[in-house]
Amino acid sequence: MGTAFNLNLSADWGMFVNSGLGSSDLLQNLRADKDYFRYLPTTVKRLTGSPAGGVVLPTEARHAILIVANFPVRMRIGVTDATAAEGFLVPAGFYLFEDQRAFLESVSFIDTTAGASEVSGMYGW
Numbered sequence: 001m002g003t004a005f006n007l008n009l010s011a012d013w014g015m016f017v018n019s020g021l022g023s024s025d026l027l028q029n030l031r032a033d034k035d036y037f038r039y040l041p042t043t044v045k046r047l048t049g050s051p052a053g054g055v056v057l058p059t060e061a062r063h064a065i066l067i068v069a070n071f072p073v074r075m076r077i078g079v080t081d082a083t084a085a086e087g088f089l090v091p092a093g094f095y096l097f098e099d100q101r102a103f104l105e106s107v108s109f110i111d112t113t114a115g116a117s118e119v120s121g122m123y124g125w
Contacts, residue, residue: 035058036054037056037121037123038052038120039051039052039118040052041073041110041111041117041118041119044082046108047105057105057123061125062099062125063124063125064098064122064123065096065121066107066121067094067119067121068095068119069092069117069118070116071092071114073109073110073112073117073119074087075108076107077103077106080108081110082109083110087108087109092117095121
């Protein structure tokens with residue numbers, strides 16, 4: 001005998017779930033024209049700068065999930081860039097879903113002294 005459960009998700013989260021959301025138009029919108037990014041922040045990086053893989057922050061993007069993949073990074077929000085010694089210390093395995101365009105444009109991140117970090121994720125709109 002199987003076990004069933006119900007899960008309610010807003011459309012904002014649909015792009016991260018491989019599941020139908022009830023409307024084929026909505027589902028197509030969630031799948032269409034989405035892209036990923038991958039940054040190797042040996043120097044300070046922003047989502048508006050060139051990534052190692054994927055695309056720069058698209059004009060249409062309103063949401064993103066950011067994932068710190070393997071080593072910690074330093075992160076700052078605003079006009080002042082993060083440095084290897086200054087900013088929030090964000091551990092490997094940390095992820096953040098953000099739905100504020102202003103945040104996506106203002107976040108900066110860089111390797112800590114541990115080095116070889118990666119920040120990756122996916123955009124949505």
